[in-house]
Amino acid sequence: MARSDTQRRRAATAAALASAVEWYDYFLFGIAAALVFGGKFFPTTNPAAGVLASFATFAVGFLARPVGGIIAGQLGDRRGRKPILVLALTAMGVATTAIGLLPSYASIGIAAPVLLVLLRLLQGIAVGAQWGGAMLLATEYAPAGKRGLYGSFVQLGVPIGVVLANTVFLLAQSATTGPAFGSWGWRLPFLIGVLVLGLAWFIHAKVEETPEFREAEAPLATAERPRSPLGQILRHHWKTVLLAGGSFAVNTATFYILITGTLDYTTRHLGMARGPVLTVTILVSLTQLAVIPWAARLSDRIGRLRIYAAGTIGLLLWAVPMFLLIDTASLGGLAIGSFVGSIFLSVMYGPQAALFAELFTPEMRYSGASLGYQISAVAGGGLAPFIMVLLLEWTGTSMAVSAYIMALAAIALGSIAILAARKASPVPKPAV
Numbered sequence: 001m002a003r004s005d006t007q008r009r010r011a012a013t014a015a016a017l018a019s020a021v022e023w024y025d026y027f028l029f030g031i032a033a034a035l036v037f038g039g040k041f042f043p044t045t046n047p048a049a050g051v052l053a054s055f056a057t058f059a060v061g062f063l064a065r066p067v068g069g070i071i072a073g074q075l076g077d078r079r080g081r082k083p084i085l086v087l088a089l090t091a092m093g094v095a096t097t098a099i100g101l102l103p104s105y106a107s108i109g110i111a112a113p114v115l116l117v118l119l120r121l122l123q124g125i126a127v128g129a130q131w132g133g134a135m136l137l138a139t140e141y142a143p144a145g146k147r148g149l150y151g152s153f154v155q156l157g158v159p160i161g162v163v164l165a166n167t168v169f170l171l172a173q174s175a176t177t178g179p180a181f182g183s184w185g186w187r188l189p190f191l192i193g194v195l196v197l198g199l200a201w202f203i204h205a206k207v208e209e210t211p212e213f214r215e216a217e218a219p220l221a222t223a224e225r226p227r228s229p230l231g232q233i234l235r236h237h238w239k240t241v242l243l244a245g246g247s248f249a250v251n252t253a254t255f256y257i258l259i260t261g262t263l264d265y266t267t268r269h270l271g272m273a274r275g276p277v278l279t280v281t282i283l284v285s286l287t288q289l290a291v292i293p294w295a296a297r298l299s300d301r302i303g304r305l306r307i308y309a310a311g312t313i314g315l316l317l318w319a320v321p322m323f324l325l326i327d328t329a330s331l332g333g334l335a336i337g338s339f340v341g342s343i344f345l346s347v348m349y350g351p352q353a354a355l356f357a358e359l360f361t362p363e364m365r366y367s368g369a370s371l372g373y374q375i376s377a378v379a380g381g382g383l384a385p386f387i388m389v390l391l392l393e394w395t396g397t398s399m400a401v402s403a404y405i406m407a408l409a410a411i412a413l414g415s416i417a418i419l420a421a422r423k424a425s426p427v428p429k430p431a432v
Contacts, residue, residue, distance in 0.1 A: 007208050008141045012153050014203045015138040018089055019157025020164070021196045022130045025096040026061070026123055027165040028189050030260040030385070033058040035169075035267075035274065036186045040104045041113045055386040057117055058260070061124035062378050068128025069374040073233075073367030076133055081140070081213055081366065085133030086204045092126035093196035095119045100190030128377075132370035135353045140210035140362070145300055151353030152296030158349065159288035162259055166282045168192065170275060212362045233360075233368050240359050240422075244372025246415035247308070249380030250315055250408035251348045257401065258284075258338050258345075261385035262326065265392065270329040280331060284338045288346045295350030304355040305423070309416050311347030316409035318344060323398040359419075380408060 033054040042053035068088070076084040099119050105112040134154045142150035168189040176185025233241060259281055266272040299307045318340055325337035360368035384404075391400040 008143070011137050011141040011207055011210070012150055014199075014207045015134040016153040016156055016160075017199055018085060018130065018134045018137075018203065019154045020160040021157075021199055022089065022092050022127055022134075023157050023161025024164045024168075025092050025161075025190075025193045025196065026127050027161050027259065028096065028169070028193070029061065029099070029120060029123065030058055030256065031165055031169050031263065031278075032186060032190075034260055034263040034385075036182070037116070039182075040106075040186075041116050043105055052386065052389055053113075055260075055264075055389060057113070057120055059383050059386050060117055061120045061127070062383070064121045064124025065128030065377050066371065066374040068125035068130075069132060069370030070367070071125070072129030072132055073370045076129075076136070076366035076370075077364055080209045081133045081136045082203060082207055082209050084129060084366075085137060086200045088126045088129035088133060089196050089200035089203070091122055092130065093193055093200065095122040095126060096190050096193030096196070100187040100193065128370065128374050131373055132366045135357065135369065136213075136366060137207070137210060139354055139357045140212035147357070148296040148298075148300040148304065148351050148354040149293060151357065152293045152350050154353055155292050155296070155349050156289060158255075159285040159292070159346075162285040163282050165189065166278045166285075170278050170282075173275070215362070232364050233371065237360065237364070237368055240419075241368060241371045241375065243415045243419050243422075244356055244359060244369075245375030245379060247312075247412050247419065248348070248352060248373065248376035250312060250405065250412045251345055251352075251380070252377050253380035253384040253408050254315055254319075254341060254405050255345055256380075256384045257388055257405070258341060261388035261401075262334075262338070264385070264389065265398070266326065266329070266334060269392065270327070272329060272331075272334070276331055277334065280335050280338060284335065284342050287339060288342055288349075291343055291346035292350040295347045296354065297350075299351030299354065304351040304358070305416055305420050307351050308348055308355060309413065311344045311349075312409055312412045312416065314344030314347065315341070316406055316413070319402040319405040319409070320399065323402050327398055 037054040037057065041057075072084045072088065099116065102115055102119070103112055131154075134157070135151060138154050139147050139151045169186075172185045172188045173181050176188075263274075263277060263281070266277050267274050295307050295311070322337040322341050325333040327333070356369040356372055357365060359372070387404060388401050391404060392398065394400070
């Protein structure tokens with residue numbers, strides 16, 4: 001029993017750390033896309049065009065995430081959660097460090113943005129592979145009645161990653177003011193990404209495979225292996241994957257609008273100072289550290305979909321007031337708008353890992369949950385800052401961005417309603 005408890009704590013800690021460092025590396029790109037990459041890798045006389053090109057590169061990482069989810073899902077459902085998580089962490093560490101060493105357009109010309117896009121693709125594949133592994137490492141080790149809580153440890157990696165990325169970026173900016181920051185200071189946060197390789201080694205050496213995977217794998221030692229987990233998902237469970245993605249796209253879109261799109265909007269359109277805006281982002285993210293596990297624990301008691309739907313309704317109702325407050329161009333308005341929005345995001349995000357895990361059986365869980373999550377990332381998160389800039393340029397009003405969030409929230413509520421109906425009247429599973 002002691003050994004089991006020790007492994008459970010070790011697995012939960014490793015999953016949370018893996019998520020935090022992976023998202024730190026991933027979010028750095030978003031901050032740099034809003035503040036640095038436009039001028040360094042996409043020089044143009046039109047600042048909006050440079051930011052659009054930079055955000056398009058940011059979006060490329062999201063397009064690669066389903067690829068990472070597919071590859072990792074196939075391998076993770078057949079070979080285990082742990083080794084795929086280790087590979088994902090290693091790939092992210094290599095890609096992030098390489099971005100910190102990448103010469104600018106002024107040094108190597110067109111090769112600079114091409115290499116930046118390729119490294120962003122590798123980041124996307126890595127994070128697409130990582131989430132499923134970290135999530136299953138936590139939830140499949142969870143004791144009875146605490147899957148939501150344990151899944152939230154992985155979800156905490158997102159606000160921790162945001163806080164770390166923004167804090168390190170602020171420190172780099174403070175330590176290398178003026179031309180030094182634009183020349184080499186911005187690279188320092190990316191070079192720290194090499195530390196993720198140490199965590200990859202720790203998980204490889206010290207964490208055992210999850211009990212649920214071992215139990216699902218045991219009968220296969222003496223029996224014929226089932227067909228491809230991905231094939232089973234695409235043939236029999238594709239509707240569940242799409243519903244999962246549709247239910248979560250509003251969360252990823254609003255999140256990236258708040259941490260990346262709003263950073264560009266407030267500094268370039270509203271004339272707010274970069275440092276205070278980053279500070280607000282950090283403080284708002286810190287509040288999520290309390291709300292995410294609270295919402296997850298509550299979902300263990302009263303149900304995932306109820307909590308999930310409550311957060312979605314909150315985003316729908318808050319979309320307009322949020323941008324009315326941000327448009328005041330005051331730190332107070334930005335803080336209140338972002339804080340309330342992040343509360344609703346956290347209410348959704350807390351139970352999401354457990355909810356997605358429970359939509360699929362263990363032998364296809366890595367593939368199914370990863371695909372659902374990464375589809376929402378492409379449909380919502382990856383394109384959100386890019387769409388936000390386009391909407392602002394075309395309409396001249398932030399209310400267009402609010403309408404975008406509300407449309408995604410309506411899709412989410414429809415998806416949640418269908419998932420709830422399917423849970424109440426489950427469809428018989430097809431023979432495999």
